[in-house]
Amino acid sequence: xxxxxxxxxxxxxxxxxxxxxxxxxxxxxxxxxxxxxxxxxxxxxxxxxxxxxxxxxxxxxxxxxxxxxxxxxxxxxxxxxxxxxxxxxxxxxxxxxxxxxxxxxxxxxxxxxxxxxxxxxxxxxxxxxxxxxxxxxxxxxxxxxxxxxxxxxxxxxxxxxxxxxxxxxxxxxxxxxxxxxxxxxxxxxxxxxxxxxxxxxxxxxxxxxxxxxxxxxxxxxxxxxxxxxxxxxxxxxxxxxxxxxxxxxxxxxxxxxxxxxxxxxxxxxxxxxxxxxxxxxxxxxxxxxxxxxxxxxxxxxxxxxxxxxxxxxxxxxxxxxxxxxxxxxxxxxxxxxxxxxxxxxxxxxxxxxxxxxxxxxxxxxxxxxxxxxxxxxxxxxxxxxxxxxxxxxxxxxxxxxxxxxxxxxxxxxxxxxxxxxxxxxxxxxxxxxxxxxxxxxxxxxxxxxxxxxxxxxxxxxxxxxxxxxxxxxxxxx
Amino acid sequence: xxxxxxxxxxxxxxxxxxxxxxxxxxxxxxxxxxxxxxxxxxxxxxxxxxxxxxxxxxxxxxxxxxxxxxxxxxxxxxxxxxxxxx
Numbered sequence: 001x002x003x004x005x006x007x008x009x010x011x012x013x014x015x016x017x018x019x020x021x022x023x024x025x026x027x028x029x030x031x032x033x034x035x036x037x038x039x040x041x042x043x044x045x046x047x048x049x050x051x052x053x054x055x056x057x058x059x060x061x062x063x064x065x066x067x068x069x070x071x072x073x074x075x076x077x078x079x080x081x082x083x084x085x086x087x088x089x090x091x092x093x094x095x096x097x098x099x100x101x102x103x104x105x106x107x108x109x110x111x112x113x114x115x116x117x118x119x120x121x122x123x124x125x126x127x128x129x130x131x132x133x134x135x136x137x138x139x140x141x142x143x144x145x146x147x148x149x150x151x152x153x154x155x156x157x158x159x160x161x162x163x164x165x166x167x168x169x170x171x172x173x174x175x176x177x178x179x180x181x182x183x184x185x186x187x188x189x190x191x192x193x194x195x196x197x198x199x200x201x202x203x204x205x206x207x208x209x210x211x212x213x214x215x216x217x218x219x220x221x222x223x224x225x226x227x228x229x230x231x232x233x234x235x236x237x238x239x240x241x242x243x244x245x246x247x248x249x250x251x252x253x254x255x256x257x258x259x260x261x262x263x264x265x266x267x268x269x270x271x272x273x274x275x276x277x278x279x280x281x282x283x284x285x286x287x288x289x290x291x292x293x294x295x296x297x298x299x300x301x302x303x304x305x306x307x308x309x310x311x312x313x314x315x316x317x318x319x320x321x322x323x324x325x326x327x328x329x330x331x332x333x334x335x336x337x338x339x340x341x342x343x344x345x346x347x348x349x350x351x352x353x354x355x356x357x358x359x360x361x362x363x364x365x366x367x368x369x370x371x372x373x374x375x376x377x378x379x380x381x382x383x384x385x386x387x388x389x390x391x392x393x394x395x396x397x398x399x400x401x402x403x404x405x406x407x408x409x410x411x412x413x414x415x416x417x418x419x420x421x422x423x424x425x426x427x428x429x430x431x432x433x434x435x436x437x438x439x440x441x442x443x444x445x446x447x448x449x450x451x452x453x454x455x456x457x458x459x460x461x462x463x464x465x466x467x468x469x470x471x472x473x474x475x476x477x
Numbered sequence: 478x479x480x481x482x483x484x485x486x487x488x489x490x491x492x493x494x495x496x497x498x499x500x501x502x503x504x505x506x507x508x509x510x511x512x513x514x515x516x517x518x519x520x521x522x523x524x525x526x527x528x529x530x531x532x533x534x535x536x537x538x539x540x541x542x543x544x545x546x547x548x549x550x551x552x553x554x555x556x557x558x559x560x561x562x563x
Contacts, residue, residue, distance in 0.1 A: 027525055070497065070514040079495055080518060467518070471525060 009257035014042025016447035019462030025226035036233025112202030154191035179453035263447035286425025297352030
């Protein structure tokens with residue numbers, strides 16, 4: 001056995017694990033991140049296929065504020081990780097839309113300037129504008145980073161302000177798609193985090209996409225003296241006298257750590273424990289999964305008439321139904337992302353990209369034999385893109401087909417494989433564990449299941465948990 | 478260590494923690510919080526950087542001494558190991 005003893009072991013090299021690692025290494029902790037996969041990033045990663053690079057997960061980085069705006073999550077995260085804003089080279093979105101109705105008849109445009117959304121609400125829903133302003137005030141006043149807030153239903157709180165179900169559903173749609181692990185409702189604290197992240201702040205991305213963000217994080221971590229072991233997952237957390245005494249790695253090695261921070265997810269972490277805590281895991285396992293189609297185009301989407309929208313959240317059912325579908329995919333609602341339509345200050349991405357995301361049922365995908373799986377992917381790919389195109393300016397089928405160089409698609413099965421999340425549940429467990437504590441004194445959670453959402457939220461989660469439980473000595477030894 | 482040198486070290490720390498703040502016109506007598514946008518996470522970082530860079534421990538009960546640059550200098554200067562020689 002190696003002489004492998006760390007002050008802190010971190011499970012997972014996603015955004016939260018890397019951020020936690022940077023904080024701990026910066027302040028001199030002997031820390032190691034264990035990552036099962038070859039690439040860092042977790043939910044927000046990238047891959048190469050047939051010589052082409054793809055981003056996974058990241059449509060847009062939320063929480064964007066222009067330089068000089070202080071006191072928001074982006075600013076906090078840059079300060080805490082000692083990252084210069086320039087390093088992320090964020091390019092803001094052009095505009096996004098929420099489009100409801102069979103052809104998107106009711107549409108709310110929003111940009112990184114909150115006044116645009118407010119004016120749209122006033123124009124489309126004049127009777128709701130006072131309620132809207134009341135809701136915004138409540139959101140602004142809410143302490144969304146409190147680590148011990150009591151859960152409250154967002155539907156209930158929003159219902160006190162907005163009475164039009166269409167407006168209510170339209171506001172919930174993007175917030176749920178970009179972070180809710182709960183079906184049909186959200187915890188109000190989560191709603192506030194997402195409302196601020198998407199509407200009061202906004203969308204941006206680096207020209208290079210998620211890999212630039214990961215490169216910056218990896219370099220900070222390395223420079224601070226942090227260790228990481230890739231292709232080296234944690235297989236078991238051995239309990240002894242109320243503590244995580246040892247970690248068994250996938251290759252059989254054992255390591256010991258004074259403290260362990262797991263970004264694997266709540267249920268996933270409970271199942272890593274030896275003895276496993278299956279009952280607890282079963283009560284708090286996510287059910288929401290997605291498919292995503294990616295079409296690579298030989299021209300920018302603008303050449304097909306799709307020049308304005310960065311992200312479009314769409315729905316055509318009478319009530320927006322954010323839930324695990326009975327069928328393999330729910331085509332009634334979804335999200336379109338056109339990454340070319342960020343303001344790259346004159347630069348152009350080398351290829352056009354058209355992505356569509358829809359809710360999907362993990363079980364219906366998980367058990368398919370390989371040949372059926374491949375055929376179903378093709379079938380649903382066509383159906384999802386057709387559904388989404390109803391909400392974009394009309395483009396000729398032949399022109400889109402001619403422009404398409406290649407396509408790829410991920411399914412709930414892909415998500416399960418690459419993130420380890422049970423049920424391919426991107427956003428993890430429905431009930432978040434804000435304080436990050438577990439039944440073991442020295443084992444803490446960070447990331448998706450701690451409950452700060454989006455990639456900025458994920459990084460802040462890692463930071464908060466590292467600060468609170470390790471650096472401030474919040475944890476009893 | 479003089480009080481002025483101590484103030485400079487504190488400013489060095491703040492400029493690394495909050496590079497987006499303009500530190501050129503800081504008034505030593507006025508609370509840092511009233512002149513700069515620093516939150517509790519930033520103050521915690523000042524404490525931790527003092528420990529990391531200078532080996533100085535600031536117990537939580539003493540955080541109030543870090544309110545202004547002047548009070549920082551009063552409190553921290555004697556804690557530097559070479560205080561006797563200054």
